[in-house]
Amino acid sequence: MIEKMKIAIASGKGGTGKTLISTNLFNALQKQNRNVTLVDCDAEEPNDREFIAGDLILSFDVTQQIPVIDESKCTYCGKCYDYCNYNAIFFLGEQRMIRVMEDLCHGCGACSVACEFGAITEKEDLLGTVSQYSISENSTLIEARMKVGVHSPVSTIKAAINATESNGIVILDAPPGTSCPFIQTVAQADYVVLVTEPTPFGLSDLKQSVETLKTLGKPCGVIVNRAGLGDLEVYNYLKQENIPLLMSIPFDREIASIYSNGGLLTNEDAEWEQKFNQLFTSIATEYGNSSN
Amino acid sequence: MEIAVISGKGGTGKSSISAAFATLQHNIVLADCDVDAANLYILFNPTHDEEKRFISGYKAVIDKDKCTNCGVCADYCRFDAIDNKDGEIEINETSCDGCKLCSRICPEEAISMVQEDESRMYSGTFRNGKMVYGRLSPGEENSGRLVDIVRNKARKVAKENGIETIIIDGPPGIGCPVISTITGVDDVVIVTEPTLSGLHDLKRTLDVTTQFKNKTSVIINKSDLNTEMANTIETYCDEKNIAVIGRIPFDTLVVDAMVNCQSIIEWAPDAEISKQIKEIYVTILKTGKSTS
Numbered sequence: 001m002i003e004k005m006k007i008a009i010a011s012g013k014g015g016t017g018k019t020l021i022s023t024n025l026f027n028a029l030q031k032q033n034r035n036v037t038l039v040d041c042d043a044e045e046p047n048d049r050e051f052i053a054g055d056l057i058l059s060f061d062v063t064q065q066i067p068v069i070d071e072s073k074c075t076y077c078g079k080c081y082d083y084c085n086y087n088a089i090f091f092l093g094e095q096r097m098i099r100v101m102e103d104l105c106h107g108c109g110a111c112s113v114a115c116e117f118g119a120i121t122e123k124e125d126l127l128g129t130v131s132q133y134s135i136s137e138n139s140t141l142i143e144a145r146m147k148v149g150v151h152s153p154v155s156t157i158k159a160a161i162n163a164t165e166s167n168g169i170v171i172l173d174a175p176p177g178t179s180c181p182f183i184q185t186v187a188q189a190d191y192v193v194l195v196t197e198p199t200p201f202g203l204s205d206l207k208q209s210v211e212t213l214k215t216l217g218k219p220c221g222v223i224v225n226r227a228g229l230g231d232l233e234v235y236n237y238l239k240q241e242n243i244p245l246l247m248s249i250p251f252d253r254e255i256a257s258i259y260s261n262g263g264l265l266t267n268e269d270a271e272w273e274q275k276f277n278q279l280f281t282s283i284a285t286e287y288g289n290s291s292n
Numbered sequence: 293m294e295i296a297v298i299s300g301k302g303g304t305g306k307s308s309i310s311a312a313f314a315t316l317q318h319n320i321v322l323a324d325c326d327v328d329a330a331n332l333y334i335l336f337n338p339t340h341d342e343e344k345r346f347i348s349g350y351k352a353v354i355d356k357d358k359c360t361n362c363g364v365c366a367d368y369c370r371f372d373a374i375d376n377k378d379g380e381i382e383i384n385e386t387s388c389d390g391c392k393l394c395s396r397i398c399p400e401e402a403i404s405m406v407q408e409d410e411s412r413m414y415s416g417t418f419r420n421g422k423m424v425y426g427r428l429s430p431g432e433e434n435s436g437r438l439v440d441i442v443r444n445k446a447r448k449v450a451k452e453n454g455i456e457t458i459i460i461d462g463p464p465g466i467g468c469p470v471i472s473t474i475t476g477v478d479d480v481v482i483v484t485e486p487t488l489s490g491l492h493d494l495k496r497t498l499d500v501t502t503q504f505k506n507k508t509s510v511i512i513n514k515s516d517l518n519t520e521m522a523n524t525i526e527t528y529c530d531e532k533n534i535a536v537i538g539r540i541p542f543d544t545l546v547v548d549a550m551v552n553c554q555s556i557i558e559w560a561p562d563a564e565i566s567k568q569i570k571e572i573y574v575t576i577l578k579t580g581k582s583t584s
Contacts, residue, residue, distance in 0.1 A: 015303010044465035108391030212430035260487035
């Protein structure tokens with residue numbers, strides 16, 4: 001039995017049930033006393049802690065270095081302005097005016113390298129926080145939480161994934177979409193589970209995610225949530241593309257109600273607990289097949 | 293008047309509600325700013341009168357013939373994007389932020405920057421007016437800048453055609469593309485759902501709209517899936533002085549409409565839910581006028 005693997009739970013479209021799957025899969029494995037870590041990588045809107053309680057054991061800030069210009073040393077040569085690839089330095093040479101636009105800065109350090117007059121030093125800029133919670137003897141939750149007003153969650157997500165030292169099963173609850181934050185998360189995974197819903201919007205976003213994972217060379221399987229609503233197009237697509245359907249969760253007001261109150265299906269219903277254990281077995285089997 | 297529909301949490305029904313708004317009043321401009329997972333074109337099938345290439349950023353590429361594997365670039369890179377694999381330097385595309393510093397400092401001039409130009413902005417006509425939307429190519433970044441381009445184009449189209457109302461369908465989350473979506477709009481409508489996650493994400497989204505000083509109101513969608521939680525959300529909004537301008541019950545008609553590529557207003561104009569959405573829209577227009 002596989003005891004060490006990284007699984008990303010992702011979706012192109014938001015709100016398809018990534019968190020529902022991640023938290024319940026984690027809980028089912030945790031109840032079997034397996035070594036499992038859940039990483040909430042949706043740093044813009046982290047929700048896993050609404051479902052899973054634990055004791056905070058560690059927390060650290062994620063920062064970047066941003067420039068501070070000492071105008072008494074600055075010669076207004078404009079080299080830092082030339083080096084900055086993000087338009088984060090506002091510069092008017094003739095007026096002898098120079099400003100750092102902190103919101104645009106990515107903290108790459110190019111301006112510091114550019115400056116030949118020692119006029120640029122750096123200060124820390126807070127991007128987010130990574131917190132680690134102990135859930136049970138063998139299980140941990142790590143949360144990436146971006147600071148409100150910051151533009152990109154990527155650094156915070158990276159720091160959270162890097163903080164997992166687990167030798168066991170790691171579940172990455174990915175941010176929605178297929179841009180940088182998504183890529184940053186799935187790039188770390190051995191296997192990706194895509195959660196979708198059987199609607200035209202769900203299918204369109206699923207296709208985009210599948211294409212992206214193909215270019216990254218990541219094996220994936222699909223969970224259809226809210227089955228019974230919408231149409232059957234998604235099933236045709238899966239057949240056509242030969243993508244395994246790992247699980248199907250019906251649209252059910254009872255399930256919606258448990259979720260809405262921060263409850264876990266795998267605590268409320270033994271049958272679902274079993275289904276989520278089965279889900280892990282399916283994932284491990286699919287991963288085994290794909291890596292052979 | 294620009295009305296932006298956002299949500300924080302994904303899948304709360306932003307796009308379905310934006311689509312409804314876009315078909316309630318004749319002749320509007322619809323801007324789909326969820327550039328990472330654009331969906332409204334599926335419903336409205338707009339013409340592509342104009343297509344514009346969007347350069348989202350740059351990636352570093354090493355010329356192996358020139359590279360001496362000295363490792364200077366790896367020392368300078370702050371994005372952990374340059375690996376030293378058994379003495380051979382490699383660029384990790386996923387992590388590269390495109391800052392260009394490595395290319396500038398390489399003593400052999402072995403690193404060049406390649407444009408990422410797969411993303412597009414489209415502008416055209418749909419059955420109820422004009423439509424502008426963006427599609428960010430998977431894995432590309434700077435979605436905020438693409439949102440700016442879509443919004444600028446939408447304003448231009450509105451002006452040229454004497455159209456007053458612009459409906460903006462925004463992305464989920466609270467990061468860069470969301471900030472670009474709400475900056476300077478007349479009205480922000482947050483669509484939430486009665487779940488603990490919905491409430492958590494709503495709080496963070498309100499922090500953003502407060503920080504950017506937007507006039508904000510809230511719609512509780514699928515409100516009957518947990519009436520108690522809907523009440524909790526409404527109480528929270530009352531305390532914060534945020535108007536809850538409507539509750540919309542869960543209705544499978546909305547899914548049917550989507551499957552048939554129509555908005556709920558087009559699909560079931562006389563249904564109770566369509567009347568409720570219409571009332572909400574009238575409220576937005578009224579309060580918009582009273583403040584401007």
